[in-house]
Amino acid sequence: MIDAVESSGALSKALANKKVVLCLGSGGVGKTTASAALALAMASTGERVVVLTIDPARRLADALGQKGSLGNEPTRVEGSIIDGLAGEVWAAMLDPAETFEMVVRSEADDDVQAERILSNRLFVNLTTSLSGTNEYMAAERLHQLHHDGRFDRVIIDTPPSHHAMDFLDSPGRLTRFVDHRLYRSVFAPRHQLLRPLNVGTRVVMRVLARLVGSSLVDDVVTFFADFEGMDAGFRRRASEIEDLLAGPDTAYLLVAAARRDRLEEAKWILGNLERRHRSVDGVIVNRVLPFDPGAAEALAEAELSPPLARNLRELASLARQEAALIDRLRQFVDAERPPPEHEERVPLVRLGEQLTPVHDLTGLVEMAKAL
Amino acid sequence: MTAELLAASNVLIVAGKGGVGKTTVGASMGIAAARAGCDVLLIELEGYSRLGSFFEGSMLAYDEVELETGGLELAGRLRARQVRPDDALADYLDRAGLGPLTGRLTRSGAMEVVATAAPGIRDLLALGKIRQIEQAGSADLIVVDAPAAGHAMTFLTAAAGLARSTSSGPVRDQADRVLEMFGDASRCQVVLVTLPEETPVTETIETAYGLEEDVGIKLAPVVINGVWSRIAGLGEAVETASDSTSLAVQAARYRMARMADQESEIGRLAVELPLQQVRLPYLFRTELGVAELATLAETLTDQLSLTPS
Numbered sequence: 001m002i003d004a005v006e007s008s009g010a011l012s013k014a015l016a017n018k019k020v021v022l023c024l025g026s027g028g029v030g031k032t033t034a035s036a037a038l039a040l041a042m043a044s045t046g047e048r049v050v051v052l053t054i055d056p057a058r059r060l061a062d063a064l065g066q067k068g069s070l071g072n073e074p075t076r077v078e079g080s081i082i083d084g085l086a087g088e089v090w091a092a093m094l095d096p097a098e099t100f101e102m103v104v105r106s107e108a109d110d111d112v113q114a115e116r117i118l119s120n121r122l123f124v125n126l127t128t129s130l131s132g133t134n135e136y137m138a139a140e141r142l143h144q145l146h147h148d149g150r151f152d153r154v155i156i157d158t159p160p161s162h163h164a165m166d167f168l169d170s171p172g173r174l175t176r177f178v179d180h181r182l183y184r185s186v187f188a189p190r191h192q193l194l195r196p197l198n199v200g201t202r203v204v205m206r207v208l209a210r211l212v213g214s215s216l217v218d219d220v221v222t223f224f225a226d227f228e229g230m231d232a233g234f235r236r237r238a239s240e241i242e243d244l245l246a247g248p249d250t251a252y253l254l255v256a257a258a259r260r261d262r263l264e265e266a267k268w269i270l271g272n273l274e275r276r277h278r279s280v281d282g283v284i285v286n287r288v289l290p291f292d293p294g295a296a297e298a299l300a301e302a303e304l305s306p307p308l309a310r311n312l313r314e315l316a317s318l319a320r321q322e323a324a325l326i327d328r329l330r331q332f333v334d335a336e337r338p339p340p341e342h343e344e345r346v347p348l349v350r351l352g353e354q355l356t357p358v359h360d361l362t363g364l365v366e367m368a369k370a371l
Numbered sequence: 372m373t374a375e376l377l378a379a380s381n382v383l384i385v386a387g388k389g390g391v392g393k394t395t396v397g398a399s400m401g402i403a404a405a406r407a408g409c410d411v412l413l414i415e416l417e418g419y420s421r422l423g424s425f426f427e428g429s430m431l432a433y434d435e436v437e438l439e440t441g442g443l444e445l446a447g448r449l450r451a452r453q454v455r456p457d458d459a460l461a462d463y464l465d466r467a468g469l470g471p472l473t474g475r476l477t478r479s480g481a482m483e484v485v486a487t488a489a490p491g492i493r494d495l496l497a498l499g500k501i502r503q504i505e506q507a508g509s510a511d512l513i514v515v516d517a518p519a520a521g522h523a524m525t526f527l528t529a530a531a532g533l534a535r536s537t538s539s540g541p542v543r544d545q546a547d548r549v550l551e552m553f554g555d556a557s558r559c560q561v562v563l564v565t566l567p568e569e570t571p572v573t574e575t576i577e578t579a580y581g582l583e584e585d586v587g588i589k590l591a592p593v594v595i596n597g598v599w600s601r602i603a604g605l606g607e608a609v610e611t612a613s614d615s616t617s618l619a620v621q622a623a624r625y626r627m628a629r630m631a632d633q634e635s636e637i638g639r640l641a642v643e644l645p646l647q648q649v650r651l652p653y654l655f656r657t658e659l660g661v662a663e664l665a666t667l668a669e670t671l672t673d674q675l676s677l678t679p680s
Contacts, residue, residue: 027389027519160389213540260658307605308619314655321657
């Protein structure tokens with residue numbers, strides 16, 4: 001028998017008052033599709049929802065049936081099915097470089113300071129290839145969209161698990177860097193006119209120059225000298241973002257798949273949320289084989305032609321294993337967050353495997369209904 | 372063909388989007404090569420170990436371990452280790468004669484400064500360590516489990532990026548040596564792994580062209596993992612079934628629709644990415660162990676005409 005599915009309304013109820021929903025999960029579990037389906041589900045109740053994806057692939061655009069590519073600026077999703085919804089669905093794809101530039105321009109004292117920073121080689125490196133920058137800029141973009149009056153809710157399709165944790169830790173990243181003792185003593189020369197570099201710092205600088213070449217070290221010094229005066233704005237926003245992510249307006253939605261390694265990663269994510277004093281508000285197990293293993297097994301014993309019997313046995317065995325894994329996930333979620341007497345369990349919704357990729361919105365609407 | 376691949380290239384970097392089974396494929400290749408008599412070293416880059424769980428809980432660390440393969444008979448050795456960037460850095464500083472400074476560099480936060488100043492340096496250090504292991508010649512074949520998805524590109528382009536942004540110094544030397552290894556197909560190739568599904572196939576095609584253009588690394592045959600096997604006579608059985616609404620018929624229709632999607636994706640991959648394809652069967656298991664890896668290794672051996680020694 002299939003284990004009881006929590007009433008499909010439980011998830012909407014758990015997310016009802018949330019302004020921000022972070023969809024977390026490992027790669028290949030269908031996080032983007034689940035984010036898009038959730039947006040549709042919320043829009044059907046009249047909300048104006050924006051989905052931001054960090055994934056540079058076209059997946060979100062595809063899932064929402066959009067022909068053109070998405071950009072940093074949200075695009076309103078249109079189509080006969082969406083037009084019938086009471087609310088609005090918007091979609092955007094993070095452009096880290098553009099977001100960084102927006103932030104720098106808004107914080108700089110003047111255009112000259114902004115241009116100096118934007119043309120620095122370190123800035124270019126920071127925005128194009130530094131791992132972690134995507135996550136950091138995603139947090140900045142979340143902040144902008146959250147304060148954008150056009151939207152009631154923001155859904156974030158985060159990068160796969162490990163990087164999602166970078167995302168949660170990212171807001172203070174640049175300011176922690178700027179606040180660092182080393183930066184203070186080396187990279188903020190204007191504060192240091194009266195104090196010579198200590199021996200330890202000089203050794204460190206020499207080693208750095210030996211490692212990466214002195215021109216790169218010079219770039220770093222220039223960059224942070226130019227950055228001066230802007231750190232107050234960055235620090236203020238970082239703490240606002242941290243408050244938003246830790247506060248009651250933000251929900252954490254775990255997207256998982258019924259496979260052993262995916263399940264391990266789901267547990268890893270739950271454990272990491274716990275360590276950050278965040279708890280999960282809902283779980284979606286995606287791509288579940290749409291068969292009841294018990295019924296399938298019973299039937300496989302009946303008189304069937306060999307091809308039908310073999311197929312049914314294979315699928316039933318898979319469905320049985322999936323159900324066991326989902327049970328284990330359920331237990332793990334309950335153990336991480338035991339339901340207090342007055343509170344309901346964390347809702348866990350299973351979505352059946354969609355055979356054809358969800359392109360036309362019909363499939364997505366079906367998923368949205370299940371949510 | 373892959374007898375050549377496994378014997379002729381020292382390092383195989385297994386890459387693909389998250390969830391396609393990179394680690395599974397890498398481990399199966401390792402088993403296939405070890406069965407053919409190669410001494411194999413599997414390298415895992417991220418701290419989060421999936422590889423160990425396949426081998427009866429072998430614990431992976433910076434030092435090599437022999438993998439527990441149960442009753443599986445191998446002609447060559449099968450070892451594994453992790454190469455985490457931070458360990459690789461400490462190792463690197465040590466060899467550069469800066470060992471005593473490692474602690475201070477880490478404590479002072481200087482490493483974060485370096486990582487910010489020279490993005491990709493962590494990836495480069497890991498690649499440099501892999502190159503060093505390759506040069507030491509202690510294994511016939513090194514199989515590297517690359518980071519997932521877009522991060523595979525970041526990882527593999529780190530050396531080229533750093534070579535462009537640094538003009539001299541040990542980092543530049545390191546980058547040049549890694550690029551030299553990448554440019555030599557007899558030393559290093561990339562194995563792309565995908566599933567016969569739309570998104571993974573699309574991303575594999577994009578990654579393949581990206582790697583060829585930006586990294587200039589040779590692509591080995593592409594591995595299509597999780598291919599559902601055809602059941603002979605299933606279509607006819609559906610046609611002639613007495614109850615066309617029964618669960619058995621629904622299940623058969625599900626299977627057939629899946630197979631049709633799968634074939635069209637495999638066909639698209641063949642058209643858009645002219646590489647030899649290797650297909651690994653879907654095993655109907657949510658959990659894989661040594662036995663399943665051995666099955667996959669056999670398929671690899673068959674398709675790549677490896678002759679066990």
